[in-house]
Amino acid sequence: MKTLVVSRDVYELPRDLRQKSKNPSAVLTPVNSVADGNISCCIGGIDVDITVGGRRVARRAYGFDEVALAPGPLVIDAKDVDVSWKLGNLTIQCPILASSLDGAVNPALAAEMSRLGGIAVLNLDGIQTRYENAEEILQQIADHPAEGVIRFIQSLYAAAPVRADLIALRIKQMKANGGIAAVAAAPHTAHKAAEAAVAAGADVFVIQSTVGTVKFESSTIPEFPIAEFCKNSPIPVIVGNTVGYQATYDLMEAGAAAILVGVGPGHICTSRKVLGIGVPQITATADCAAARDDYFEKTGRYVPIITDGGIRNGGDISKAIASGADAVMLGSTIAAAKEAPAPGYSWGMATSSADLPRGTRIQVGISGTLEEILYGPAHRDDGTMNLVGALRLSMGSLGAHNIKEMQHVQMFVAPSLPTEGKSLQRSQGVG
Numbered sequence: 199m200k201t202l203v204v205s206r207d208v209y210e211l212p213r214d215l216r217q218k219s220k221n222p223s224a225v226l227t228p229v230n231s232v233a234d235g236n237i238s239c240c241i242g243g244i245d246v247d248i249t250v251g252g253r254r255v256a257r258r259a260y261g262f263d264e265v266a267l268a269p270g271p272l273v274i275d276a277k278d279v280d281v282s283w284k285l286g287n288l289t290i291q292c293p294i295l296a297s298s299l300d301g302a303v304n305p306a307l308a309a310e311m312s313r314l315g316g317i318a319v320l321n322l323d324g325i326q327t328r329y330e331n332a333e334e335i336l337q338q339i340a341d342h343p344a345e346g347v348i349r350f351i352q353s354l355y356a357a358a359p360v361r362a363d364l365i366a367l368r369i370k371q372m373k374a375n376g377g378i379a380a381v382a383a384a385p386h387t388a389h390k391a392a393e394a395a396v397a398a399g400a401d402v403f404v405i406q407s408t409v410g411t412v413k414f415e416s417s418t419i420p421e422f423p424i425a426e427f428c429k430n431s432p433i434p435v436i437v438g439n440t441v442g443y444q445a446t447y448d449l450m451e452a453g454a455a456a457i458l459v460g461v462g463p464g465h466i467c468t469s470r471k472v473l474g475i476g477v478p479q480i481t482a483t484a485d486c487a488a489a490r491d492d493y494f495e496k497t498g499r500y501v502p503i504i505t506d507g508g509i510r511n512g513g514d515i516s517k518a519i520a521s522g523a524d525a526v527m528l529g530s531t532i533a534a535a536k537e538a539p540a541p542g543y544s545w546g547m548a549t550s551s552a553d554l555p556r557g558t559r560i561q562v563g564i565s566g567t568l569e570e571i572l573y574g575p576a577h578r579d580d581g582t583m584n585l586v587g588a589l590r591l592s593m594g595s596l597g598a599h600n601i602k603e604m605q606h607v608q609m610f611v612a613p614s615l616p617t618e619g620k621s622l623q624r625s626q627g628v629g
Contacts (some may be wrong), residue, residue, distance in 0.1 A: 213597060241513045244620040260339035261478035262514045265521075266612035272597030276590040278619050280600040283502060283524045285402065286455050288378070291315035292572065292586055293519070293601060295504060297529035298382035298404065299466070299547065300324040300336060301540035301559075305371035309538055310568050312377035318532070319404055320368060322383045328358040333539060339545040339559070347559050355550035365391065366398035373399055384407050384547075385422040396432060402455075404436040406547070408556060409461055410468055411440065412448040428453030438508060441482035446489035446503075456502040458527065463508030465530040466546040469556045479508045480521045487522020487605065511581030512588025519604045520587070520596075531562065531582060535568040579628060 245257040282291050296303050296311050296318035303311075303318045304326060311318035325339075326332045335354060338403055342350050357586035365381075372379040382404035383391035392403050405424070412422045428435045437449050438458020445458050462469035462476035470476045477485075483505045494500045502524035511525055518526050542564050546557020565571055565582055574584030581588060598604035619625070 204613075208261040221310055242458045244401065259478045259481035260611065262508065262510075262517050264478075264611060264613045264615050265480050265517055266610045266615040267516060267520050267592070267596055268608040268610055269595050270597045270608065274597060274599060276565065276594040279590045279593045281586060281589055281593070283526045283601055284500075285317075285436075285502060288401070290317060290525070292325070293525040293589070294515070294585065295319060295380075295525060295527040296404065296532040296591070297464075297506065298324075299524075299528050299529045299533060299544055301340070301544040302529050302533040302538055304336075305368050305374075305377075305535045306331065307532070307535065307568065308372045308379070309375040309377035309448045311532075312372075313375070314569055314572055316572065317378050317380050317402065319382045319527075319621070320372065322365055322368075322381050322395065323360060323547070325354070325469040326368050328355065330364065336540040338543070348555055350551055351545060351550050351559065352555070356552060357597045360387065360391070362390070362394040365394040365517055369395060369398040378402065380404065385410075388422070388427065390429065396530055399508070400433060402434050402436065403431060404438070406436075406438050408473075409440065409475070409597050410438050410449065410458070412452050415494075420456040424449070424454075425452040427443065427489075428455075430600055436504070438504075440486060441477040443485045443489045444487040447493055450489065450493045450499075454501060456504055456524075457486060457490070458504050458506040459483050459523070460505060460507035460527075464506075464546065465562070466508065466544050466557050466560050468546070468558055472556050479505055480517060483518055483521040483523050490522070505606050512585050512592065513581055515585055515589050516604075517609075518594035519601060520607050522605050524601055531540065531571065531585075532566040532568070534562040534582075536564055536566065537568050538564075542596075606608075 248258060252255045281293050282289055283293050284290070292315035295317045296307065296316065298321040299317040300321055301557050303320050305320065307319035308320055320326060325335050329335045337353070339351060369379045369381065379400045380402035381400050382396050383406055385407055388405050395403060412424055424437065433452070434455035436456040436458060437454040439460050440446050440449065441456060441459060441461050449457055460479055462477050483503065487503050490501055492501050496576050504525045504527050505518035505523040505524055506527035509518060509528055515526050530544045532538065533540070542561055543559060544562050545559040565578065571583050572574070574587050576583035593604050596604065597606040598607055
């Protein structure tokens with residue numbers, strides 16, 4: 199079997215073949231993208247099943263380190279590349295969102311993120327809306343010894359309820375300096391949080407859970423009415439997280455303004471270890487992007503895909519967008535900004551769960567200012583600073599004028615890319 203060049207420049211299968219496949223967004227790679235021989239794999243769509251034992255088969259999936267982007271015949275000046283994207287009626291100049299982690303986002307950082315052209319999401323279930331002296335509490339979490347820190351975090355979240363007046367105050371603080379007030383809550387708190395947030399002038403609402411779906415079954419808990427929520431919301435509603443075609447399509451039909459993609463890849467998330475669930479982000483993004491494209495073709499409404507989690511550097515951002523994302527969400531990278539509320543530390547939204555924590559506290563250090571992380575100048579050689587500059591240069595090198603063109607650059611399966619020719623860097627601990 200010959201090797202395969204995997205590309206998102208693909209041809210749609212006839213409807214009857216799509217119905218026979220396990221993925222309704224199934225695609226075939228064009229002939230000019232493969233060497234003579236059989237197709238061995240695909241980033242998203244029809245894949246060769248792998249037998250893992252007995253009658254059990256598994257699908258091959260791909261993460262950031264397993265693919266590479268191939269330059270073509272055109273190079274564009276990085277200054278002439280357009281990295282903007284749209285969310286509802288908002289045009290966002292920076293395709294990076296700051297995740298709603300208590301250690302990453304407070305009102306001051308959110309306002310600064312807006313000034314720099316992006317969006318930062320504030321956690322309405324977190325410390326900021328439970329304590330008036332939130333910065334002191336966050337510092338206590340950062341200073342606590344590693345031993346017993348999860349129990350300490352749990353106790354702080356359990357000791358004080360979320361307050362509507364603090365929701366209003368934090369949104370007022372976010373908007374005071376012209377910031378976009380984007381806020382997040384879990385499904386079970388979303389109704390009350392949204393009521394207070396919208397009244398206070400929030401611009402974007404995010405419903406975020408470990409796995410977000412329209413369909414939910416329980417003998418004790420009512421199904422969250424996501425379609426009704428989106429329909430009645432006067433502001434855009436972003437929903438997540440998901441990793442598959444059908445779940446994404448269902449959420450779009452329910453009225454989501456954007457979809458967060460990623461289950462368990464984040465630095466602070468332990469869902470993959472605790473629950474054993476998740477899909478590598480390249481495949482997850484490509485599958486969800488296929489749902490977006492099919493939904494747009496059917497309805498004319500474009501719903502952005504946001505890759506959330508597992509992104510370490512500018513190269514990962516470029517690969518996420520090449521896989522189909524319109525924007526990316528970063529958590530621990532933003533928590534490493536000088537302006538972050540818990541200097542040098544980050545922890546997951548599910549870390550405080552009383553029954554089953556699915557996150558941990560990690561030390562991220564301080565990389566530089568938020569502006570340096572997003573736009574440079576970079577004073578590190580590992581791709582973790584000047585992220586927008588890196589994306590621009592990548593897009594220009596690939597001949598992509600804008601995000602939409604970047605979603606169709608040629609992609610290779612290339613697991614050796616991060617290590618090829620880099621033995622000295624590895625041995626010396628640089629790069």
